[in-house]
Amino acid sequence: MFLIDTHAHVNFNAYKSDSDEVIRRALDNGIWMINVGSQFKTSDRAVKIACAYGKGVYAAVGLHPIHLFDFAVEEEDSFNAKKEKFDDKKYQALIDFSKKVVAVGEIGFDYYHLSGKIERKEAKKIQRREFIKQLEFARANDLPVILHSRGTKDQPLCADNDLLDVLNGYRGQIRGVKHCFTADTETALKFIDLGFYIGFTGIITFGKNADALREVVKNIPLNKILVETDCPYLAPDPRRGERNEPSYVEYIAKRVAEIKQMTFNETTQILIQNSKKLFRIQQKS
Numbered sequence: 001m002f003l004i005d006t007h008a009h010v011n012f013n014a015y016k017s018d019s020d021e022v023i024r025r026a027l028d029n030g031i032w033m034i035n036v037g038s039q040f041k042t043s044d045r046a047v048k049i050a051c052a053y054g055k056g057v058y059a060a061v062g063l064h065p066i067h068l069f070d071f072a073v074e075e076e077d078s079f080n081a082k083k084e085k086f087d088d089k090k091y092q093a094l095i096d097f098s099k100k101v102v103a104v105g106e107i108g109f110d111y112y113h114l115s116g117k118i119e120r121k122e123a124k125k126i127q128r129r130e131f132i133k134q135l136e137f138a139r140a141n142d143l144p145v146i147l148h149s150r151g152t153k154d155q156p157l158c159a160d161n162d163l164l165d166v167l168n169g170y171r172g173q174i175r176g177v178k179h180c181f182t183a184d185t186e187t188a189l190k191f192i193d194l195g196f197y198i199g200f201t202g203i204i205t206f207g208k209n210a211d212a213l214r215e216v217v218k219n220i221p222l223n224k225i226l227v228e229t230d231c232p233y234l235a236p237d238p239r240r241g242e243r244n245e246p247s248y249v250e251y252i253a254k255r256v257a258e259i260k261q262m263t264f265n266e267t268t269q270i271l272i273q274n275s276k277k278l279f280r281i282q283q284k285s
Contacts, residue, residue, distance in 0.1 A: 002268050003253055004275040005033040005246040007106070007146065007179050007199060007228035011045040011059075012038075014232035014243060019049065023057060026246040032056040033246040034279065036106050036146055036179075038064040039084050043094055050100040058281065060103035060146050061094045062134055065110040065127045086133045095141055102279040104138035105146025106179055107131055109159040112150040124162075131166065135174055144278050145176035147196070160187050167194050177278060180230050182209060185219045192224050197278055199226045202236025202244065205255050217259045222270050226278070227252045 010019050026033060037043025043061035050059040063086045070083045095101045108131060114123045138145045149159035160183050177197040188198050204213045231244035236251040257267035276282050
């Protein structure tokens with residue numbers, strides 16, 4: 001093993017016809033992965049996929065904030081979100097079924113995708129309620145959380161700020177990672193102060209926000225950084241335009257090494273240690 005993709009979605013329909021091929025390609029290249037749930041169906045699938053492999057494939061289970069409402073999402077991989085409430089008994093059954101469940105997630109706030117069928121203030125209230133339920137669930141199971149946040153176009157940091165507001169009430173009680181980080185150094189340091197890691201995707205290799213995010217990578221400790229693909233989304237350079245996959249996490253780690261002015265081997269060793277420490281993977285291998 002030389003890298004862990006700490007946030008993949010090979011449990012999504014984008015890999016319906018070739019998930020085993022994609023997973024084995026990663027494993028053959030020394031890349032392990034955590035497949036992350038977005039609602040009960042994909043959480044269940046993540047656990048089943050993890051159980052199908054002897055080692056190197058793990059699962060996170062949780063309810064993404066966009067799945068609290070019924071509406072169509074049209075982005076890189078269009079789909080219909082279906083309304084669901086967090087059912088702790090159903091999700092507990094997944095954790096009890098397999099020790100390869102290493103986190104609760106992805107959970108948090110998404111104001112970018114608020115449904116037009118529900119008033120914004122009420123939607124935020126629902127997201128906060130279900131988020132807190134899942135924080136309590138993670139704490140009860142002694143599992144880290146994988147945090148999602150996406151603000152509005154005019155207030156991109158508002159979801160991060162709301163996450164921090166809730167997490168401050170759990171200081172020292174909850175550990176985890178702020179996944180797909182896109183904010184500034186000041187915000188990253190606030191999450192780190194609460195004991196969280198910062199997860200970077202292929203966005204640090206492309207796009208208008210790449211330079212700003214590279215500055216964040218430069219300014220925070222390497223021992224608080226994780227790398228992730230968030231596949232099938234956000235394929236890094238030089239794979240832009242392709243369906244992303246866990247194997248491509250190597251390109252993100254290479255960019256981190258360049259920014260930190262370290263060798264690739266030195267960088268990957270620390271990234272692996274970070275991943276194992278947060279998700280306690282060595283205990284579950």
